[in-house]
Amino acid sequence: MIDYEADKLKEECGVFGVYSRDFNVSELTYYGLISLQHRGQESTGIAVTDGAWMEVSRGMGLVREVFRHQVPQMENQYIAIGHVRYSTTGSSLIVNTQPLMVNYSGGKIALAHNGNLTNAAELRRELEDNGTIFQTTIDSEVVVNLIARSRKVTVEEKIIDSLKKIRGAYCLTIMTEDKLIGVRDPQGFRPLCLGRLEDGGYVLSSESCGLDVVGAEFVRDIAPGEMVVIDENGVEFHKFAAPKPSMCVFEFIYFARPDSVIDGQSVHxxxxxxxxxxxxxxxxxxxxxxxxxxxxxxxxxxxxxxxxxxxxxxxxxxxxxxxxxxxxxxxxxxxxxxxxxxxxxxxxxxxxxxxxxxxxxxxxxxxxxxxxxxxxxxxxxxxxxxxxxxxxxxxxxxxxxxxxxxxxxxxxxxxxxxxxxxxxxxxxxxxxxxxxxxxxxAEHMCYACFNGGYPIEQKSQSPAEVDKYIFETRRKKQG
Missing domain, CATH: 3.40.50.2020 (Rossmann fold)
Incomplete structure (x- = not known):
């Protein structure tokens, strides 16, 4: 049988994050992900931290199915990030669900990614040649490994150092033991916004409808080429690249919920x-x-x-x-x-x-x-x-x-x-x-699916090409 949605364009995913000392951050993330369910129905996950420990719970299916019994619980948790996914790069497997969580010399880090890296296969090959072992087939793991391998000192510097190496579309929510970080690529292909909770905490969401459902007041959109860092000192914004706005026009045609406002424009x-x-x-x-x-x-x-x-x-x-x-x-x-x-x-x-x-x-x-x-x-x-x-x-x-x-x-x-x-x-x-x-x-939008005018000049790698590279690499290793 062929369902109606099978003949539609599919968004890859949605991301969400909460920093709050008073609210149940995993519960707010759960509700936020439900509001973003239209951006991905294949898998979902939530990662939480109490400042010392970090846990992630993930599964295949809708948010309500994966967390039908309980959302992740941790005493004194105050940061959480979440993800809903529809796969483009990487197979539909539990191992490919996000957020990804790793331990490295700087501590623990969890990451959720919305978008697609156009040089993922190239970077993956380079990392593997230098001894990196990959656990998934998704391009998001490339970003995690670049951050972990960076020789910069602070986590903010490590992230910016890594972003200089990647091309393509990426909105990221990143969690350390004491920070919630949001990143939007220089083209601003995908949306990301910031909201404030009543207790002074903050929320990151792919769309403003995610802020509405948890009662967060809209602060502003994260600008293309910008990183926002949220910790006990409040909020800081860092410009890591010159903006080259090319927002995906299909966010307004189809992907986003009509009650969302993106970069000041009502979708409805x-x-x-x-x-x-x-x-x-x-x-x-x-x-x-x-x-x-x-x-x-x-x-x-x-x-x-x-x-x-x-x-x-x-x-x-x-x-x-x-x-x-x-x-x-x-x-x-x-x-x-x-x-x-x-x-x-x-x-x-x-x-x-x-x-x-x-x-x-x-x-x-x-x-x-x-x-x-x-x-x-x-x-x-x-x-x-x-x-x-x-x-x-x-x-x-x-x-x-x-x-x-x-x-x-x-x-x-x-x-x-x-x-x-x-x-x-x-x-x-x-x-x-x-x-x-x-x-x-109007000139700061991406219309490539209509006219072939791709905003990134370098040769792009499609999701299928990345999957093909991973498959062929594994086949060679197996003899």
């Missing part, structure tokens, strides 16, 4: 504006506007507002089915889509439908949804997409296919329309997309 307002401009550009004639839930909801509201057409719930999403997998028969594959989504016949029957979705990756599921609506009696199905066509893979922490598997890389818009059997198909233009985030500089 950006998506609503995408729908409005899409309505201006597409100009489709129809009876009602529906969305492909849930990621298409806000853009569909904007489309309906601008077009004057009623916005109705034409598709229902089953939120309790969990992940489904490929099965051999066509009947089983068709059933899988119905398990995830189902059309409301009384809404769509006899109507010309304008269906709003955030993106088309491979096109397989879009075609099945169009067919579902026709079978429910829809007279016409016009599909409108609140992003431009995705024609290039991402190397910065998003799970995209090889370019040949991206439907927009091999087909024109008319050919995609024919493939999914829609009556018409319209994508939001690049010019229109850039108008949707007025609080941000």
């Amino acid at each position: 307002e950006a998506r609503f504006e995408m729908g409005r401009i899409l309505a201006q550009e597409a100009g489709c004639k129809g009876d009602i506007v529906i969305s492909v839930p849930d990621s298409g909801n806000t853009a569909a509201e904007g489309y309906a507002y601008e077009s004057g057409l009623p916005y109705m719930s034409g598709l229902v999403k089953n939120r309790y089915i969990g992940r489904t997998f490929i099965q051999p028969s066509q009947k089983q594959r068709d059933t899988a889509v119905k398990l995830k989504l189902n059309a409301i016949r009384s809404v769509v029957e006899g109507k010309s439908i304008i269906m709003v979705d955030d993106s088309i990756v491979r096109g397989t599921t879009s075609g099945k949804i169009v067919k579902m609506l026709r079978n429910a009696g829809a007279k016409e199905v016009h599909m409108v997409v609140s992003s431009p066509p995705i024609g290039y893979p991402c190397f910065y922490g998003i799970d995209t296919s090889a370019r040949k598997e991206l439907i927009a890389a091999t087909k024109t818009v008319d050919e995609i329309c024919e493939y999914i059997d829609a009556d018409s198909l319209h994508f939001l233009s690049m010019e229109g997309l850039k108008k949707c985030m007025p609080m941000l500089n």
